[in-house]
Amino acid sequence: MRHILIALIALVFANPVLAQSPGLLGSLFGQSGGSQPQPSPLPLIKPTPSLGKVELPAPASPQESVSEIRPGPQQSAVSTANRNSQVFGASLFTGAFARQGPTQFNPDYLMAIGDSVRLRLWGSAIFDNVLMVDPQGNIFIPAVGPVKILGVRNQDLESVIEKAVHRVYRANVYSYASLSEAQPVRVYVGGFVNRPGLYNGTSMDSLLHYLDQAGGIDLERGSFLNIQVKRGAQIRTNMNLYDFLLEGKIPQVQLADGDIIFVSPRQKTVTVSGLAENAKRFEFSGAELNGADLIKLAKPFPLATHVRVTRNTGTIRNLEYYPLDQAGSLQLIDGDELAFTADKRPGTITVRVEGEHQSSQEHQLPYGTRIGELLKRIEYSDRSDVANLQLFRLSVKDRQKQVLQTSLKSLEAAALTARSGTNDESILRANEASLILQWVERAKEIEPSGQVQIAQASLRDELLLENGDTVRVPVKDGLVLVGGEVMFPNTLPFESELSAHDYIERAGGFTQNADASKVIIAHRDGSFVESTEGFFSRAPKVRPGDHILVLPKIDVKSRQIAKEMTTMLFQLALMAGVVFRMF
Template sequence: MANNATIPGKEGKDLASVAKPADARVLVPAPQTQDQLENQSSDVFGAQLFTGAFSQPGASQFNPDYAIAIGDQIQVRLWGAFAFEQMLTVDPRGNIFLPHAGPVTVVGVRNRELEGLVQAAVRRTFRNNVSSYASLAAAQPVRVFVGGNVNRPGLYNGTSMDSVLRYLDMAGGVDPERGSYLQVQVKRGQETRATANLYDFLLQGTMPMVQLADGDVIFVPPYEQRVKVKGLVANAKRFEFLGNQQTVAQLMALAKPQATATHVRVTRNTGNIRNAEYYPLSEANQVTLVNGDELEFTADKKPGTITVRVEGEHNSAQEYVLPYGSHMSVLLDQIQSNANSDMGSVQLFRESVKQRQKEMLATSLHNLEMSLLTARSGSSDEARLRKDEAELSLQWVKRAKEVEPVGQVQIAKAGQLGSMLLVGADRKLSHL
């Protein structure tokens, strides 16, 4: 008999809400373990998966393809001419027992087929006036071994529907220095039932659904090959790969170079000697990588244009885009002066000069501090005098460290101004 929308005696209640487990509750995240903290700060791609987010238990969500197993709990309700409501556990023979209908074999039945199977069994006994409802309420409790290259190998409790990620997270995650993120195996006896590639989960959101059983083993083998990536990339990490045909182009799909990157430097680890190779990214599909290589993505291209800002007294635009290598004369020809302009007193400010001035100032102040703190005295009176002088000088040094250089370029002769090369981010001021 077809299932109805509501159950007599429970009018107004949706069946899904009635079947909701009574022990559902809000879970408070547990404090992170040392292994999880180390995973969070690791430079190995994939280690950030195991920081405790998967280890928390949650309400079971059964997919339609879940196969009923021994030990699963099934909520069964009959109403109408005959009333019955009970949580039934699948027995060792794979059956549940329905009153008057007898045993019904449900082991191996897909979740989406469960209710139809129970309805057919009820119809064989109750021809009319009895409706039925059956739903999977709780998955079988299982104990799963987690071994291989994980931080805390052991036997962990869960359910048959918990993901491989949860068991790995409870075991502290894959050991970043030894374990493979590409070949996580699920074994039952001598058979490897599934192999999970955690990169697929990170990059594509795909993860094989494996229904675990008591005594299954999740095994993490050692990684085969690994390279380190740095420079102009979104993911500056250590990446794992399989086989001997990995190219720079394939690695770029994982590391995601920035738009400004043009070349890659490959440092080969050949024992005591480290050889560096340099390639444009256009040849990335021809460069093969081996275990231990280090890659740095760089920008090796001169800018086609530069931007210069003009401030002070003039009637022109404030910013100019000029070809790379332009001289000051090219810019001065485009500036329209006004009555307040003094084109003979143009000043130039440059970011690179500002940085050098800051470094030179810091070096000078450091040397001054050392001379004040290491000066020797011939007598106690001289020592007190030097101490007082040093305190005053150190106060001045402290204030001097707060000075921000302006990066002004000294122009020796006005006649040479037009031949000076411009660089990006230069600023020009013409004063009254």
């Protein structure tokens, strides 16, 4: 026991912290007034309540910056304009950089006054707290003293603190230190930006963060090529945003309170349109821009073959046209406009043959091939209905769609402008117009077939084929389709002695909403006939494969609207092969 006591006394006087601990000395010399003390390892720094709850000055939170304020209408409008702009680089400033939090770790960041460092000690000493860099550039570690870290790189912070701790505690004490919060700063953003002003952030935030808070660069006046970072009269660095957009390069600048980000005036520009990945307006410095450099920026699509140059300088507007392989030698000046085009002559086309046949479905043909040449290649089967060949064409489908849209717009206008004489009538007209508009919206979704009537054409074989055409060979199935306003729309076997009305009777007859006077027989070849039966007219014959369509009644007050809707019903039935049910 005596040897242990002597060793403890030697340890006390070897360590100044233990020497200043009266409780420990009293227990060693028997001044506790109680039982004999049990020797135990004590922490060098005791985690007392006062040490664990040290109130440090709270640094300004980066979350309190302008960027975290809910964007107002003006800020949202600027972000939308940037997102939809044709200026190269404008899409950078849509609020994404402003909304992001402060950078968590930058190994090259230099410690500055006001930074917060999280320090943890364990082993023979226990400590866990956040320490702030004071105006002298130090942090104060209890029992260790001030440690200067001003200007120390972030990645070297832990080793600097570890050396300082080990100068006092040579063994059994371990440390871990990390940057908790960077110094809060306020930075001026000026020049040609959308919202110049003073913005909050941290010294670790990127230049794009502050530019985005300012609404981004003024697209009509600001430069993407020359952005300066100033501290007083000194220019610390220049930033070219094209380097960031094209190569991912951006200067890493540690900002301080009062620094200035200045956007210079816009330099010369060239506008690109047409077949290019980056059909934007580009900025350049100097008197001229080489065509090869612009091609690298614009990145024309592989199908582009030529470039059209519009010269806008001077009093005369000139146009120039070059093959793409010669565009690299062009010298472009401020205000020029370039359009990349595909000036190609068609060489071959592809046509599909579908339906009942025994030949290949996809045919590659020289441009200018006539349909007769294609029909010679088709191998028909015994069930092929050669007399009713069908041709479907994309360009015809587009024109039919345009006709339908025009008719629907006319019907909308008629419904919305219908006049009424009394209040009761106006209410009925309003309800009627609402139903018509709902019907129009549904009708807009109908896709026409794009069929061309070729079966009975005398010069059928001389028709030129177009790329994307589809020739369909119907099958002799001996069926008749009955649809529209009938009780049970169905497919029935063909019987030569039956008329259209006979087939309708077999489908359950007309519905209450049917207009019995408006029955259409659509033949397979794309032709149609209106079926009427009376004393002075004979009912048209029904052929195998026909589609019998019964149109609905039109119960509206306005004669003009009734006329428009009748036209629409016929167009939908003939172009799309459907009967659109009324409201």
